[in-house]
Amino acid sequence: MILEKKKGFHDFTVAKGLRSTRQRDVILDIFLSTHQHISVEELYLKIKSSQAGIGYATVYRTLKLFVEAGLAREILLHDGQTRYEHVLAGEHHDHLVCTGCNSIVEFEDETIEKLQNEIAARHGFLIKSHKMEMYGLCANCR
Amino acid sequence: MILEKKKGFHDFTVAKGLRSTRQRDVILDIFLSTHQHISVEELYLKIKSSQAGIGYATVYRTLKLFVEAGLAREILLHDGQTRYEHVLAGEHHDHLVCTGCNSIVEFEDETIEKLQNEIAARHGFLIKSHKMEMYGLCANCR
DNA sequence: CTTGCTGCAAACAGTTTGCAGAACT
DNA sequence: AGTTCTGCAAACTGTTTGCAGCAAG
Secondary structure (H helix, E strand, C coil): CHHHHHHHHHHHHHHHCCCCCHHHHHHHHHHHCCCCCEEHHHHHHHHHHCCCCCCHHHHHHHHHHHHHHCCEEEEECCCCCEEEEECCCCCCCEEEEECCCCCEEEECCHHHHHHHHHHHHHCCCEEEEEEEEEEEECCCCC | CHHHHHHHHHHHHHHHCCCCCHHHHHHHHHHHHCCCCEEHHHHHHHHHHCCCCCCHHHHHHHHHHHHHHCCEEEEECCCCCEEEEECCCCCCCEEEEECCCCCEEEECCHHHHHHHHHHHHHCCCEEEEEEEEEEEECCCCC
């Protein structure tokens, strides 16, 4: 799966006439090795600690490329930080965010997805994407 | 309804030992006179054009008070602007956002709310709030 | 008259951008 | 060689804060 993503990104850069650089490889490797929902800062720190000498700006620029290439997705939660999560083909999930420990649990519910489509249709909307987040306390923090 | 809200805010300030000021009255009036989902900047401009001579900082500070007082709610969409919407007692709704014309349609669906609670329970979460946004094209923009 | 509130400007945090040099192709 | 990419620092945007003066109680 990681290999697929690497290939996906490679194909994307080729198609777009972009270059393959050491920095992009490192950032992709580290991004793929992380768990979901990493913030730019967290990612930057991981990269920094790998001694690769890569700047903040490059991390930002590269993450945007990942989004364009379809392998990452931006998520905005309720703190001022943009996070990125992996896009897994065909899969969609939503988030349960614990306001106690900031942990994030993912879930997927087909019935909700269906209802969303019905609601959209009722309003004449053509849905491209959606997001749903629930905030509360997880089992540990209650 | 507007009167109720004014009363609500008044009660809140009294309960918290806060003061009633000209600025807060003006901002509340103008906020209540707006449609849903106003951004801080939009609100500030309306206030400015009313010649009240109120600063940006006061608008921010006052909106936070409204949230605390339970009459406004912060919403974060996919542009860098924080918006505020009116809270109507006991009501909860979600948003359909048109990426074409930026219009926002609200909806409410009880079944989804129920499903959310079930999902939360399944993961041991105690839900305090949630938000759901769907992005796509509205009937006009398709 | 005491304390909270305001306006201003400066500070801040996260993100973006201009540019000179480095590095792909 | 030609052009894209990088790192740095400076710029930007939205939001918050410190402070002196103002105003509500």
